[in-house]
Amino acid sequence: MIWRKARNCEAVPLAELEPAGFEEFREAVAAGVRAGFRISALFGCPERRLGGEEGRIRIFAALTDDFSGLVLLACSSVRESFQSLTPDCPQAHMFEREIHEQWGPRPEGHPWLKPVRFHDSYEGGRKSPEVGCADFFRIHGEEVHEVAVGPVHAGIIEPGHFRFQCHGENVHHLEISLGYQHRGVERALAGGPDRRTIHLMETLAGDTTAGHAAAYCQALEALAGRTAPPAALSLRGIALELERMANHTGDLGALANDVGYLPTASFCGRLRGDFLNMTALLCGNRFGRGLVAPFGSSFGLDGRMAADLTRRLDSTFKDVENAAGLLWDTSSVMSRFEGTGRISTEACLDLGIVGPAARASGVDRDVRRDFPSGVFRFVQIPVSTWETGDVFGRAIVRWLEIRRSAEFVRRVAASMPAGDRVAASAPALAPSAIAVSLVEGWRGEICHAAVTDRAGKFAVYKVVDPSFHNWFGLAMALRGQQISDFPLCNKSFNLSYCGHDL
């Protein structure tokens, strides 16, 4: 058995993770996925940075078991190529494309080995094709046509390219080609941590500032063998749930807008801002910049602020309840939501879909319950699921989560621990170790995997935004739909471009 079992945020010495032969590694990952585990991360790191042989790439796998709450770690080492896992295990498809694009080794037998982000490789000098120039999947036949959308979209949104294969209004296939937002974040993170690191985390996906910052802080604290003070952990929990409520509320409004139901669209536009202003109450910034910091933050929540926060939360929550309630009571909205953009439970499980999109298809998974860390070990949030897997399912799950997050914030704000906000000193990181940190961001599981070199610096810092798993879910949801329903389906997932492109 090649697995080293670990907990969320446990630093594991690389010495306890001997590279397995690739065939054994491949079989173990495939068997793990067959047994119901998920691939939370599968990534490469040059052996040179770990004191190994020049020209080889270490491949790390982090599988997660939602039932036992364990993270299963294993690794192997490859040179120019390896046998692709994807034919046996579709969840691996993006990860293998990424390994090839970043480091060079070729997954032989990969069914569609296309660029992920269109950048030159970090090792081996492989040049990327021009962005968007890929071998798109095509359907041929009479009256079949192709619709290309983007990278610049008709709104204030991030860029990406969508290619639809249509027959009349009917979409047979949607291919999503991203990379326009690629800023080279992972390359900038290697060699860290340094004074830029936390700010790169906060801007990985700006709407998930608290989520990515929290995942980073946990990874760093695990490697340093030090936790943040209880007051900082509570504040982190509040920041995460405010972020969730803000985005979910905004999404309910945007869904209403996309079916032309303006009352809720208008109300939720304002209410989303009210949640952001609650975050600004805590730290001065609407997105929580600086609120979540390694080993604790200088920002805190005193009694007066807690009372103000709770008062605002109660008032805003009632207005959200009112605005969201209109959706469920309006038959013209419901007829557009119900049955649109359905994705089956099986497809979610096969593709490793996470977050509200998975929960709306009856997949009962939530990092806050399954891999609890920080304040979530002490204050539980019930998991919200729905069975229909359609736009309505993804909308109602958001509303259920808003309710439960509001309850959580009230509870935590009412019992803020006393004591220090920041740990006394920041110790050095464990050398030659790996820590996997999981956080339930508002879009789903955020996975950060930090691997340190012999000097205790990041040999590689892997970021897996929930969007990395879920973009393909959107493509699946569009199959057999009308192309005119794309905006609605897209909004019901509301995925991150920059979180994917890094």
Place this chain on the structure above:
Amino acid sequence: MFDEIAARIRQGKRTIAFPRGEPVLPELFRGLPAFGAGKCAAGCRRCMDACPCGAIEAGDGKPAVDMGKCLFCTDCAAACGTGGIGFSREHRIAASRRGDLIFRGGPPPEVLALGGDRGILKRSFKLRQVSAAGCNACEADVNVLNTVVFDLGRFGVQFVASPRHADGILVTGPVSRNMLLGLKKTWEAVPSPKAVIAVGACAISGGIFAGGEVMNGVDGVLPVDLYVPGCPPHPITILDGILRLLGRAG
């Protein structure tokens, strides 16, 4: 329908009085940099060394902050520890000239109203937004100007879907290599006379991504008429900048 009317009454009128009335900003709002009354200790570079973006020049007795690079993150204030550097609650920090963003104290920078043939944009200004590797925070706080709270439409300013319908573009993000062509093509598709607004530290200087796989902002790619600093800027700061660019705010 009665439910909608009841909800409308319940949710109330939410449009803010700005620019006639003063905006309501959070108590901890981080606006225009502020410096302590006294001089810095000779040779002290703590704020400069702590800055993640190299935005601070620890000069002779007083630091200078390049707001075009600044994330308004408070790392400098924490490193200083003597109150020598920090942030005020002044939200008017947009500027017409890049050089004016280097702040050494004194009044906020100046925004010059569009003149010449661009003066006609004053009462009807249509913008095409281009996210060029923005992290979706600037985008979100530009988007929020369309909500009932800010009601951008009342100023004759509107975000449109096509560059052909636009009088200018508002750019966010450090301009990734992969968005360079998309940005240029969008700009070329906008008919003259036209203007460029760069929103956020990334769009002005590359921000935290400067030196990575990006173009370090819009400067050098397109001629910028208005710089709005912040990470992200508060919506009020963006709105104030746009209104002053149009010569419509006192």
